[in-house]
Amino acid sequence: MRDWGSFLIALLAAFAVWYSLRERAPVVERVVSVPLQVVGLGRERTAEGVPKEVMLRLRGPAPLVEGARLPVSAYLDLSGAEGAFSREVRVAVPQGVEVLEIRPARVEGRVEALLTRTLPVEVLSQGAWVETQPAFVEAKGPRSRVEEAVVALGLDLGGDTVALTAFGPQGPLPGVELLPAQVQVVAREVPLFRKQVPLILKPPAGLKVVDYAPRAVEVVGPKEALAGLIQVEARLEGSFRPGEVSAPLVLNLPPGVRVLGEVLGRVRLALE
Secondary structure, eight states: OHHHHHHHHHHHHHHHHHHHHHHHSOEEEEEEEEEEEEESOOSSEEEESOOSEEEEEEEEEHHHHTOTTOOOEEEEEOTTOOEEEEEEOEEEOOTTOEEEEEESSEEEEEEEEEEEEEEEEEEEOSSOEEEEESSEEEEEEEHHHHTTOOEEEEEOOSSSEEEEEEEETTEEOTTOEEESSEEEEEEEEOOOEEEEEEEEEEOOTTEEEEEEEOSEEEEEEOHHHHHTOOOEEEEEOSOOOSEEEEEEEEEEOOTTOEESSOOEEEEEEEEO
16 A cells, blocks of 8 residues: 555656646647548538648647647538538647637538449540550549549550540549549550542443442541542453443552442443
């Protein structure tokens, strides 16, 4: 009992010394930024317009306020909020610390349901068509923004992967999360373009062409190859006599250019 009494007296003395030092400690002010936590929403809703951080101006004993790990937190309670809301920011600080200012002290925003939908992946590249895996990603976020999204867009920088951003008709959509947020590049190919050009039919030997169809064909190929292509020459393959014939046409196309499908000619021939 004597030892226990001595211990209790020493403990009370130490507490008295600590309390005395705390009371005599200088009072200081400090401005800190802390993350703003949102509570009371659940998993299927999200809040728009909520800042990531709030600024706090605090006053209290220097040992408490100037500590490296000041135990301060700020939160926004959105329990029961639907649609537009205006709620005060609440702060938890240690006993003896006074909150002089909260900026912002009140937050106005909107609670929305979360929506998930599938978006196609499109990669912008200089002079190449990029194939990715996967070709579609999931977009998740506030309903109003996800409903605007039309594409998951990325910029090809030549690496093995491409980072994506959700885009709508007016531009990028912040707050919309993409899953996955980047895709793997599996192929890069020269982009192909389409062009319709006149078809010139070369007559068989000893005959002349009175009439023929089609008069134009649609071809695809690299942009540079199509730029100088003003017409395509074709011929009938085989032996023919005067009259009307239907037969596939053989086209004389430049390298890298091909016709869409088979071209069947309807030709009326006469003696030259």
